Amino acid sequence: MRDFQQPGRSTVFSTNGMCATSHPLAAKVAVQMLEAGGNAVDAAIAGAVLLGICEPQMTGIGGDCFVLMQKTGDTDAIALNGSGRAAMGTSSAEMRDRGLKTVPLDTPDAVTIPGAIDAFCKLSKDHGKLGLKAVLAPAIYYAEAGVPVAPRTSFDWKNDATVLKGSAAQFYLLDGKVPTAGQIFRAPEQAKVLRQIAEFGRAGFYEGEVAEDMVASLNAAGGCHTLDDFAATSCDYTTPISGTYKGTELVEHPPNGTGATAILMNNMLAQFDLPSMDPFGAERAHIEAETTKLAYDARNRFLADADHTTRVNHMLAPETAQRLAALIDPKKAMESPAAVSEQVHKDTVYITVVDKDLTSVSLIYSIFHSFGSGLASDKFGILFQNRGAGFTIEEGHPNEAGGGKRPMHTIIPGLLRRDGEVIMPFGVMGGAYQPNGHVRFLTNLVDYEMTPQDAIDAPRCFSEASGMRVESGYSDTVKQELRDLGHNVVTNSGPIGGAQAIYIDRENGVLHGASDPRKDGCALGY
Structure with missing residues (x-):
């Protein structure tokens, strides 16, 4: 039993549904989705997308996700791979010719096509109840209204802000400075992107002006990405x-x-x-x-x-x-x-949700290193992940970088x-x-x-x-x-990782939520 005279965190108990994640606003929004009649999928997507506003150094719509879920009564779990692929023009031979030994962390060489949005759209369509407009509404609101920067988020921001370059520095610094805990961070341009996705689904992100902004920005920085690369993005069960x-x-x-x-x-x-x-x-x-x-x-x-x-x-x-x-x-x-x-x-956010029917969702969503590649799109400020750094450029290796391939993922x-x-x-x-x-x-x-x-x-x-x-x-x-x-x-110098979990006590009909004190978040239920 916990010693209540010592610092610590109590287990959170509930009976109708629960979310555990790394930021309290995201946990709150996920529970609100459940209370509004949504299921664990709706809640997980709503909370995850909001985490990209609450913890932009960790994740965002320019990143990837992986999802595990199991519906109540099913004997098989469902796995959805929402990791993106390298641009078709990617060549490890060309990188070796430039004298590189590894894929650079902070150039377009490391930027794989974002896969998370395609996965969220598919997950919502196949397994959600409320639809994209409803589940994206909280993130749109907070992107415009702003979110107070939390203590752990501020700690990470201060440590890693030096990677931000060009447009990324403009979007993710406040008057050129790292935000401190309690300052408001807003991302109104991302709200516009989320509205496009809410209205047009994946096409609102992988086609049209949003995709054009991402491709033009990457090409200007020396990338080989094309509109066809973005349009072809597809998650996989x-x-x-x-x-x-x-x-x-x-x-x-x-x-x-x-x-x-x-x-x-x-x-x-x-x-x-x-x-x-x-x-x-x-x-x-x-x-x-x-x-x-x-x-x-x-x-x-x-x-x-x-x-x-x-x-x-x-x-x-x-x-x-x-x-x-x-x-x-x-x-x-x-x-x-x-x-x-x-x-x-x-670097990475995690969210887990269990709903009243005991459908369980385990979702992780990331731009890899803190602030990803340090590059962002010029118009909408979408941070690009550097997941391509998970490739090797060793000739003949199974994980050798190449066009259309997915890198080994952490x-x-x-x-x-x-x-x-x-x-x-x-x-x-x-x-x-x-x-x-x-x-x-x-x-x-x-x-x-x-x-x-x-x-x-x-x-x-x-x-x-x-x-x-x-x-x-x-x-x-x-x-x-x-x-x-x-x-x-x-x-x-800092904590190692962060964790979230929900234990399902089927005998008593109670959910036990656990959340890592190394992060800003919590477990919430109703």
Whole structure:
């Protein structure tokens, strides 16, 4: 039980419907959609689009989304891939000829065609009740009237505003300065775009003056994007993948998403006795870090646009996890996971909604890095994502950049199920951290019997190329123990990611909402 004399956040309970997301206005609007007779799809779209106004550094209509949902009574989950493709003129050979080693983060080379709006339109048409005009109305209102900048949003804005260039600086700075907490941010030009979408559907975004503005702006910055690239954008329904961890099924998107990485990590961690380890001690953090290194190496080798090539079955195979787990030394950090595993292999917002019928939606929506590419369209101020930086330009690699391809994607919504029924839609934001975040959240629940709120509140660590990033929630003693094991421990300057979840207590008919204190948001129900 929570110690009520200590800072913390209570679980939110409701019976008719609930939303958990990273900004309170978006949660409020989602619940209003439910109260007005809408379903979880209507609420999720309304809240998500508004998040692009509330947290423009994290997401926006120039980005991508992935959606997992399961309707009450259905045995199968639905996966909708709303990630965009590279412009047809994209060429990794041409980038190599320019002397590039990677796709630049801040040029049109990294700008893939936005896929989220097409996905929202399709989701609304196929599964919503209220229609686009109703679900986009709140975002249109707040884009014009303005939103007070929230504390975490202000923190991110200040840290990352230097990436804003040209038109982006004009639209996302106030008189040339970073907005502070409590200042009003408005995006009236985006309201015009949303009105076009409300009136004409996807054509209001991918054709006509909005598309012309995006193409002209990208071309002026040196891009190869065309109106045909935008007009051809189309989301896809796919078949979810899943894996079971000690009786709980984790449902994920197939590639080009990285959900297979989380399933591989779970399968590896199942080889260790996590419950015997201190949940916030060095032993667990070390095993998780070594698992992360090996699983992310597999991700880098194999995950790509499924229309081209991928080895997801290899990643999901139990024997792959067993062989990788056997490479982990409990007493020493590995220096090169790629070399060790050779013998085996030959920024973002999240919203979840559950409605009164227990239809569950898990939706993640992103422009990748903070403020995406730092580029925006000249007329409407649409921030362009830099999701193309998820490509490699290595010749012959499955994830090699190329025209019409989708890059390997970091954003992954999640669903937890037992016996085929959804028990919890959830998501963990944080760029590359997300598969690790899914695994940390699930093992907190299963191995340490934490509540969803406690599992979200718990300290995080993440091993990547620059070192092992460790949140301040870990003690100095644990940090030193990790250094002694060979980890390059780096105290993180800010929080690692953010998470939201809704647990469905079917026996009592109650929804349990959990929301990350690392973000500005909350869980709300009615």
